[in-house]
Amino acid sequence: MLCFAFLGAAPRFVVAQIPVGSVPLRLSGGIHPGMAGAATAMPAGAEGVWTNPATLTWQPKSEIIFGTTLIRPATTYLAETPSVYLDTTFTNLITPIYLALCWRPGNGSKSTKWAYGLGINSPFWNFTRWPENWKGRLVVEEYSVRTLFVEPTVSYRLTQRLSIGGGPLIALGNWFEKKALSYVSTSGEPTYAEHNAIGSGAGYNLSLYYRASDKIALGLSYRSKISLQVIRGEARFLVPVSLSPDFPDQNFESVLTFPAQLTGGLCYMPSSRVSLDLDIEWLQWSKADSTFVNYDQQTLYVRNRTWSGSFQDVIAFRMGIQYNLSELLSVQTGFSYSPTPVPRAYLSPAFPDANRVRVAAGLRWNITPKISVDGSISQEFTGERTGFLTGTGFGGTYASTITALNLGLRYGF
Amino acid sequence: MKHRYLYFFCILLASCNPHLDIPDLYEAPLYIDRYVAIGDMYSAGTINKGWTYDGKPGMSEQGQEYALAALLASQFQQFRYFEFTQPLVTGTTGNQRLAYYEQAFCPSLPAIDSISWDTATVAWTQLNWQEDLDNLAVPGLRMRDWATTDPSAPVSPIFQQMAGSGKSYADYLATNPADFYTVWLGMEDILYAAAAGMAFPDRKPLDGDAFAAEMKNLLLSLASPDGKPRIVVGLLPDVTNFPYFRKQAYRWQENTGCLVSFSDIFIQTANEGIRVATAEDRILLPARYWIGRIVPGGKQGLDLSHPVPDSLVLDRDERQQVQQLIQSYNNGIRATVESLERQYPYTSFALASLDPAFTEIVEGGLRLDGLILSTDYLLGDVFSLDGLTFSPRGNALVANLWIQAINQTPGFRAKVPPLNLANYPGVLFP
Numbered sequence: 129m130l131c132f133a134f135l136g137a138a139p140r141f142v143v144a145q146i147p148v149g150s151v152p153l154r155l156s157g158g159i160h161p162g163m164a165g166a167a168t169a170m171p172a173g174a175e176g177v178w179t180n181p182a183t184l185t186w187q188p189k190s191e192i193i194f195g196t197t198l199i200r201p202a203t204t205y206l207a208e209t210p211s212v213y214l215d216t217t218f219t220n221l222i223t224p225i226y227l228a229l230c231w232r233p234g235n236g237s238k239s240t241k242w243a244y245g246l247g248i249n250s251p252f253w254n255f256t257r258w259p260e261n262w263k264g265r266l267v268v269e270e271y272s273v274r275t276l277f278v279e280p281t282v283s284y285r286l287t288q289r290l291s292i293g294g295g296p297l298i299a300l301g302n303w304f305e306k307k308a309l310s311y312v313s314t315s316g317e318p319t320y321a322e323h324n325a326i327g328s329g330a331g332y333n334l335s336l337y338y339r340a341s342d343k344i345a346l347g348l349s350y351r352s353k354i355s356l357q358v359i360r361g362e363a364r365f366l367v368p369v370s371l372s373p374d375f376p377d378q379n380f381e382s383v384l385t386f387p388a389q390l391t392g393g394l395c396y397m398p399s400s401r402v403s404l405d406l407d408i409e410w411l412q413w414s415k416a417d418s419t420f421v422n423y424d425q426q427t428l429y430v431r432n433r434t435w436s437g438s439f440q441d442v443i444a445f446r447m448g449i450q451y452n453l454s455e456l457l458s459v460q461t462g463f464s465y466s467p468t469p470v471p472r473a474y475l476s477p478a479f480p481d482a483n484r485v486r487v488a489a490g491l492r493w494n495i496t497p498k499i500s501v502d503g504s505i506s507q508e509f510t511g512e513r514t515g516f517l518t519g520t521g522f523g524g525t526y527a528s529t530i531t532a533l534n535l536g537l538r539y540g541f
Numbered sequence: 542m543k544h545r546y547l548y549f550f551c552i553l554l555a556s557c558n559p560h561l562d563i564p565d566l567y568e569a570p571l572y573i574d575r576y577v578a579i580g581d582m583y584s585a586g587t588i589n590k591g592w593t594y595d596g597k598p599g600m601s602e603q604g605q606e607y608a609l610a611a612l613l614a615s616q617f618q619q620f621r622y623f624e625f626t627q628p629l630v631t632g633t634t635g636n637q638r639l640a641y642y643e644q645a646f647c648p649s650l651p652a653i654d655s656i657s658w659d660t661a662t663v664a665w666t667q668l669n670w671q672e673d674l675d676n677l678a679v680p681g682l683r684m685r686d687w688a689t690t691d692p693s694a695p696v697s698p699i700f701q702q703m704a705g706s707g708k709s710y711a712d713y714l715a716t717n718p719a720d721f722y723t724v725w726l727g728m729e730d731i732l733y734a735a736a737a738g739m740a741f742p743d744r745k746p747l748d749g750d751a752f753a754a755e756m757k758n759l760l761l762s763l764a765s766p767d768g769k770p771r772i773v774v775g776l777l778p779d780v781t782n783f784p785y786f787r788k789q790a791y792r793w794q795e796n797t798g799c800l801v802s803f804s805d806i807f808i809q810t811a812n813e814g815i816r817v818a819t820a821e822d823r824i825l826l827p828a829r830y831w832i833g834r835i836v837p838g839g840k841q842g843l844d845l846s847h848p849v850p851d852s853l854v855l856d857r858d859e860r861q862q863v864q865q866l867i868q869s870y871n872n873g874i875r876a877t878v879e880s881l882e883r884q885y886p887y888t889s890f891a892l893a894s895l896d897p898a899f900t901e902i903v904e905g906g907l908r909l910d911g912l913i914l915s916t917d918y919l920l921g922d923v924f925s926l927d928g929l930t931f932s933p934r935g936n937a938l939v940a941n942l943w944i945q946a947i948n949q950t951p952g953f954r955a956k957v958p959p960l961n962l963a964n965y966p967g968v969l970f971p
Binding site for chain 2: 203264
């Protein structure tokens, strides 16, 4: 075989996107989604498994809640001027389910200092699908992250006023990415790369609840970082026949990381009817911004990569109010503000994050003392945000919304 | 109560798509009644041309669909529709095709490719266009003979079919007035000589002054003191960076299994006789089929007695000469445009340059919309199989750079939206 030397060619990797892709949704539960997630210092029932396990010992009775959240994320993209190119992601309804159980041995009698909980939900979920022919299809066409967390917790009342709680977090996740490739075949078929991974990981949560007085309570909750190690990762490539030996379908290893969260809450209860909760949360995104993709079979094009999104730690605020109108009905409303961890230079169409504002409202209707219906609605939106994704030469302005309707049932026993 | 929530949610579903204001297209429009493109194969839509530089093959309807002039017209038409008629070739006058491509098993080795030839399905003489044409770019048109009427040295066979015989290109332009022109000439003046290794004295390009004088005549014929034509003039990129002039091919690579060995290539130079090729020399793309063939007494190109002929090499002196020529042409274009701007204040001129984007493409790759654009042969996405003409994606990139020049020229008062590069193919792989 005789050929010219062909040295120093430009790198042409199959660039998978930065697989860091979801903010905590805080949409699972009966009451706190209606308070925009603010319930760290408020005993909210079984959903305390997620907000603050230490509050479970303050639960008078055992209860179980379950339900689903209909979530509709949408993002609009506008290319850099003078382009007039505008596109919007597909409207897809995602429907994570949740279940939380609080078991109070002895039915909450004062002698019982223990409470046990179990939570199953999807705290992180992302779905972004752009039209097939959209401008950024060589960067990303579809990107989704789904998780399922199982959280057994135990809670113990140390003193009359102080309780602690915690437990392991067991997480399963699925991450999918599809992007078009630049190679064009003579037959005109589309070319693309798909990465699909299932991973698992574990972590823990720890929390404190302190009832300072009848009117004031404090809560502190820590949820550790969770890294989902890929159990099975499959890469699939559709390329012109002549290039297919360079794009073998194969397995890969990777990791998907969610940040540690430390939340401090203050609850003010001016009367038995009203609870006002204020949360301040620190999210350690700086330790959850890097990942890698290692292929079983590297080729000239399919190369292992590492990424760092240079994310910043952020502090989010949430505020929620619950008002008990009567024995039958309580209503909630809330507001939250979550700054984005993503710098402008890493703004990806897979995860076009921006500072997020959420408003929410909800109600609990106690049909009988044992059975309640929960419903809440929330709207999260970002302002316009302009940025680009380093290494791709793709930029533009994005704006996103997440509309969510939460429907659930509570059964006390 | 619950159904009310559902109802509310339905309203939200319908109304809560995040809103972004699209900039008003008509805030800075570009209204054109007639756009005439003046140029050579780079405006005409030539693609996958032959190795022999004769100005003939390489026209096809597919190529013309993505011609620079056609892409520009399609963007201008967004403001107000106007006819833009091309001398469309039904079928092909002969094109290259990537017939085979295989990445070598060993990562250190280059890919093996094979280019085959689609023979012409239509002869030049059959081409015939009844309608008025707007893309007047002619493959093979050189600045040096834009005004010639000598029938023995026609500008290009395709031009004769467009204009009829006995007419100079200058005459033809005079009968096709427009209010918007693009002018990109000079590349074929240079390439006529450079793509043949500067080996033929009769292909000597115009010197800088003569080029500037011809350019001035051409632009003078377009500018008018009373009308207000708008004219975009293209500067020339350094063609010696095109993949036809192979940057990394100065050593011969021989592979035994996965073992690679390199040997010197001997070249015939203009000033230094026969010598070993260096990194500063450019071995031309057609030489890939010539070097290494066994001949009595050795292998072609690999020993002193069988050097690569001058016509397959652009040696370092010749390369420098070409670069200086391009610079003097560009200086001439700039000076001409500046003087005409003073002379004709009502005529708007814009200068379109491929730089600095092209420099990035040459120096390791320009990243745009997820693409990595480079001068790599076949995989660089910018050039077609001949290594000289642009791929459709390359044409779209050039069109965007021209649009950028228009948008940045105050006299045009226009904001033309760019093309979406992902929509245009690079090299087609089997």
